[in-house]
Amino acid sequence: MAASTYSRRSFMTAGTATLAVGAFAAGTGRVAAAQTGSSARDNLAALDLEVMTVTDTSIALSWTTYALSGGPVEADTELLLGPADSRAPLQQVHFDETPVAMHHVIVDGLEPGRAYRFEARSAGVRAIGNHVVTNLPGSPERTGVVRTLVPPPGRKIRTIAVANDIHIGEEKSGLIVGDFPPGASQEPGLPPYADVMLSGMLAELGRAGVTELFCNGDLTAEARPAEVARARELLDGFGEKGRNWWATRGNHDRPHRGAEYSSCAPYGNEHFDCWGQLFTPRQTMWSTDVGGLRVVGLDSTHVDSSGGLIDPAQFDELDRVLAENPDQPTLSLTHHPVTRDAQWSNFTGPPFVLDDADAMRLQGALARTPGSFLHMSGHTHRTRRGPADVRPDDSRAPTEYLEAGVVVSYPGNYTLITLYEGGYMVNLHRVASPLALRWIARSRHTYFGLVPEYLLGTLADRNHVAHRDFSGLR
Structure with missing residues (x-):
């Protein structure tokens, strides 16, 4: 660029x-x-x-x-x-x-x-x-x-990317219930807008030399076989799963019912899990190490609901992984937001985000982990920092909780996290290919023109610096 x-x-x-x-x-x-x-x-x-x-x-x-x-x-x-x-x-x-x-x-x-x-x-x-x-x-x-920001002290170590709400296969943006309110569709003759946005982001990451991408849920519109295959195809063009990119599941990626899903692996008695075949089985936690940075991804999805939950087995695995090295710098991911601020400030209310008991249990696990510095979520499509509800018992800084903006439509964001020896810098970037900008301008007028008020967030939420001891990262 x-x-x-x-x-x-x-x-x-x-x-x-x-x-x-x-x-x-x-x-x-x-x-x-x-x-x-x-x-x-x-x-x-x-x-x-x-x-x-x-x-x-x-x-x-x-x-x-x-x-x-x-x-x-x-x-x-x-x-x-x-x-x-x-x-x-x-x-x-x-x-x-x-x-x-x-x-x-x-x-x-x-x-x-x-x-x-x-x-x-x-x-x-x-x-x-x-x-x-x-x-x-x-x-x-x-x-x-x-x-301009003042970066954390010390050597710059690496930059990683986080992206959420990609929605491959989506054909109309800005809908809440059915066809309400009036949404935005791609212009005739142009490529599908979700493909435009994901391809544009991946190209920008490549030019910037970013080699680790964490996709935090809703990679597809409704986890149809063709959508899942297309998302996997585009990400495989960026790099290798488990080495260059990782993905958590979002509610749009959940197992579905119906004949159009029947070619996929059965899930229970009535559902089929197309997403799990090519990505990760449902309610399965993963963790990875990137130059000493521990990244943990949890599946926060219901089977038949837009809200979130985490089953006990994932919490047991999370506790085990965090206990192995509590001081290791840790970034955690769920598609659903996990704060009470998110519960009451999103326009659909608490049922839309992570179940409160699960959210408090997750925050408690992170509060007991000195290395936990940032938890990121998507789902609401907005950029907003929320305060921790469960804080460490000592004087340590609490984990930062950040809802990150949507990729697929206005404002068309992805997040870069730059790690330094003395902390990290968060920056949301707009996908800026010509076709991406054209679509962002078209989709900004959804929600009766009010979408910027809800989704954009403040400059400080989109761009900020925090000080931490990352001297052991490489």
Whole structure:
């Protein structure tokens, strides 16, 4: 992925930013690259500004251009940037005259811990954040100022990826019950959007040199044989199962009833487990070691419910594995969120997430494990950190609990966790291939246009640093 690069002496463009080619919906208009002055500015709005990713040396932001008469419109892409402590005018760090409707720019080469002023523009019109979540006090979309992170101390060790809610085979996004509310479908003639998003993410991980990926549930739409086979095919193209990628089961991947599943292995008297044949049997925990980092994945699925549970055998196995080396740095995964904050803040309530007794038992096991530093979940499709309900008995920092954003549709995220000797950095990245951006722009208007308010989360939830002792990792 190319990016615009900042140097301390000057701004320069190194290649082009990742931009969507063409419009994301039929009937998209265009503002010509040569059009200037009041004509373009008076007929265009640049909205949906989102500062998605902030690392120690880079920022990534997106926005969309619309005609005032309605509908998306293509225009050029421009970003101005400068140190916030300087009185000098902002300098242009990126400009691309290619007409696009959804704009995505990455700027690299920034200084850690430094604040920068920025202005995103198309056809001379400044992009703004027009949602509540991007107008919270201190949000960069509101202030026009963003501060890069300060990485943990010590040597950088490795970066791993976590992705959830991939939904291979899904044909309509944004549905809650039946066909309500109105959802979004892929444009005719384009590849299935779930394939677009997973393929785009895997390509980005490859270019970034990330060789370990943990898929945290809902790899498929409904675990049909073709969906399971396609998910496995795409992941096998990334690398080897158990060496380069691992997967937990989500509720969409559960055993199903019906003739279309009958070619798969029977599960009980009425169900067939297509997902288990190619991935992992139901209610089976796995653990792996990545350079000294212990990663544990648990199956949190019911057979016939969207909510979550963990059976006693998995808890016994978890206790055994954690007791082998309680101090080993440990990342744990369940598809279902496990905090009471998640129970009461998701819009469908406690039955949608992990059973409370199981959640408290899991938190208790992690609280007794000094090496446990992060538990990640998906399922809600949003990005949100929740407080630990069960905390360690001593002064140790509790495990961080993070619900990570969805891959398959808006906001189109995956998580990179960068490990240092002195801690870790979490960054959610937007899948930024041209077709991915086109689909993200199309699917952002589901839930009657309210989906960003529920799913995007705060900048601090998407990007943050925590200090831990990882000096024994390699």
